[in-house]
Amino acid sequence: MTYLVNDSADFVDESIEGFVAANADLVRRVHGGVVRATRTPPGQVAVVIGGGSGHYPAFAGLVGQGLAHGAAMGNIFASPSAQQIYSVARAAASDAGVLLSFGNYAGDVLNFGIAEERLKADGIPCRCFAVTDDVCSGPADKAGERRGIAGDLTVFRAAALAAAEGKSLDAVHDFASHANDRTRSFGVAFSGCTLPGASEPLFTVPESRxxxxxxxxxxxxxEEVDMPRADDLADMLVDRLLGERPNDNQRAASPRVGVMLNGLGSVKYEELFVLYRRVSxxxxxxxxxxVQPEVGELVTSFEMAGVSLTLFWLDDALEAAWTAPATTPAYRRGGVPLEGEPRDADDFAAIxxxxxxxxxxASRSDAAGVLAVIEAIQARIEAEADDLGKLDAISGDGDHGIGMTTGTRAALAAARRAVEKGCGAGTVLTRAGDAWANEAGGTSGALWGLGxxxxxxxxxxxxxxxAAAVVQGIRDATDAIMRLGGADIGDKTMLDAMQPFANALAEQVEAGTCLREAWRHAAKHSEQAAAATAALKPRKGRAKNHSEKSVGHADPGAVSFAMIVASTATTLESIHEDVT
Structure with a gap:
């Protein structure tokens, strides 16, 4: 369990604040995460990494000379929002652009992808790279679908060296991809972890298993097996990874490998050394x-008991990256002189x-109507949060209700501030969306913020x-969510309720129906489509691993979408529709 907590809602912010205070010579805090204490030199690509909090030293602990230029950190085990990533990247970026790198999880892929598009729109060159080193999360012929775990360090190190050498953004991306192709990890767990403020563990493993x-x-x-002896576990880890050795033409007579034996939180150093004895x-x-093995805590999960082994198959270029000096709060190798000009207050001005x-x-007048719509949405989600969480727990992690509540509360607060400042209707919506994505994080936060x-x-x-502008906006949102989220109709996601709504709304408006009536009609289509997802098996997200459990139960994202458009229909009369 987590022993040292003030308020679970403040845990991440207070942890980051303390981390920065303890490492002020190396890092500075920005909205959404941290960046190096020195500016990125001109001509050097900035490597920005990130993911959910709760995995220290990943990700903030890897920011510093010789490694990342910045790290975006989301809520516990949740992707950072696109706004957080964008903010960190803007603070870290130089004229050479930004490489965003992260583990291959749906929320991270979505949020980093949205941030990439926003950075490009600002004229900042940007590319994304998702790490896929976990051999147990997908077959070798579908390696691109695998998760990213402790092996992300090898990819971050490779990207950092390429950036420090002044290589172009494309070259930095390609070298990171090369490192990823030659990295394999395999992990096991003995017990679960308990999130800050929670009374029960997030998951459990039976005793002695x-x-x-x-x-x-x-x-x-x-699979689940009996707890092995340390030597037997070492044999299992090594055998599986040797079986996944990269099949290429770069095998040397005496192959060289970087090795990481990672503890996930409760397995401490002495135990890891017992295990590494047999691994070596x-x-x-x-x-x-x-070559220069690492034994310790590199990617953790609070007090989760478990270990992972990573093999990094080296060539000359990758060995140079693996052995290069680095100085960060949690990872140090060799000595690296600080470079760049010291940051000052201007570096952290609001982006x-x-x-x-x-x-x-007219738009400012309608802004009050938009605020009324968001108030109705927030009230409906607040009332339905528990049921949404229970529905999500059937095949997911049960946090959909909490995430939606957090997001709608933040959206409402931002909308109120925007109206008070005299913003127009469009700005009220965009600021509400940014706040929703920023505070909720994860996949649902990104989707609603984008929408x-x-x-x-x-x-x-x-x-x-x-009405025509609203229809276009809904179409744009549907297309963007489909493109960036990677889902399609029939995958059992929010899109299964959203696209029928978008189509019905467009059909009605194009036929001359006023927005209020068209919306009510489309909302009914959305409700029916959401209910119909009960018959589907999920093909995207975490629920796809528990697809049979979800059959017979509607998708939480589709259900919450239908709830929101239904509640919106009751408040559209407060917007003075332009029928021209």
Missing amino acids: MGVGMGIHGEQGI QRLEQAGLTV HEQAAPPSSE LRCVGTAIGDSDSVA
């Missing part, structure tokens, strides 16, 4: 030369201008809300 291939958030593994023997017997942009009187931003952009601040 071991989950093989479990993820760092408790994701389902490939087996690798030597296999004819491998171990986004929060003053009200120009708007028409509101698309609709707000389409509506704009120049005129009264027009």
Whole structure:
């Protein structure tokens, strides 16, 4: 369990605040995470990493000379929001652009992808790379679908060296990909972990048993076996990874490998050394030369008991990256002189201008109507949060209700501030969407933040809300969510309720129906489509690993979407629709 907590809602912020205070010579805090204490030199690509909090030293502990330029950190085990990633990347970026790198999880892929698009729109070159080293999370012929676990360090190190050498953004990306292709990890778990403020563990493993291939958030593994002796576990880890040796033309007569034996939180150093004793023997017997092994806590999961082994198959370039000097709060190798100019207060000025942009009187009038809509959404989600959580727990992790509540509360607060400042209707929606994504994090936060931003952009601040603009915004949101989220109709996601709504709304408006009536009609289609997801098996997200459990139960994301558009229908009369 987590012993030292003030308020669980403040845990992440207070942890980051303490981390920065303890490492002020190396890092500075920015909205959404941390960056190096020195500016990124001109011409050097900034490597920005990130993921959910709760995995220290990943990700903040890896920011410093010779490694990452910045780290975006989300809530516990939740992806950072696109806004957090964008903010950290803006603070770290130089003229050479930004490489965003992270583990291959749905929420991270979505949020980092959205941030990439926003950075490019600002004229900042940017590329994303997702680490896929976990051999138990997918077959070798579908390695691109695997999770990223402790092996992300090898990819981050490779990207950092390429960046420090002044290579282009594309070259940095390609070298990171090369490192990922030659990194393999395999993990096991003996017990679960308890989140800050929670009374029960997030997941459990039966006493004297071991989950093989479990993820760092408790994701389902490939089997459960009796707890082995340390030597037997070492043999299991090494044998599986040797069986996944990269099949290429770079095998040397005496292959060289970087090795990481990682403790997930409760397995401490002395135990890890017992395990590594046998690991090193087996690798030597296999004819491998171990280069600068790492034994310790590299990617953790609170007090989760478990370990993972990573093999990094080296060539000359990758060995240079693996052995290069680095100085970060949690990872040090060699000595690296600080480079770049010291940061000052101007480096941390707000990236986004929060003053009200120009708007028409008609749009400002409709802004009050938009606020009423968001108030109705927040009230409906607040009332339904427990049921949404129970529905999500059937095949997911049960946090959908909490995430939606956090997001709608933040959206409402941001909308109120925007109205008070005299913003137009479009800005009220975009700021509400950004706040939703920023505070809720995870997949649902990213999707709703993206959706509101698309609709707000389409509506704009120049005129009264027009039905055609709303339809275009809904279409843009649907297309963006499908493109960036990677889901399609029939995958049992929010899209299964969203696309029928978008189609019905467009059909009605194009036929001349007023927005209020068209919306009510489309909301009914959405409700029916959400209910119909009960018959589907999930093909995306965490629920896909428990697909049979979810059959007979509607998708939580589709259900919450239908709830929101239904509650919106009752408040649209407060918006003065422009029918021209």
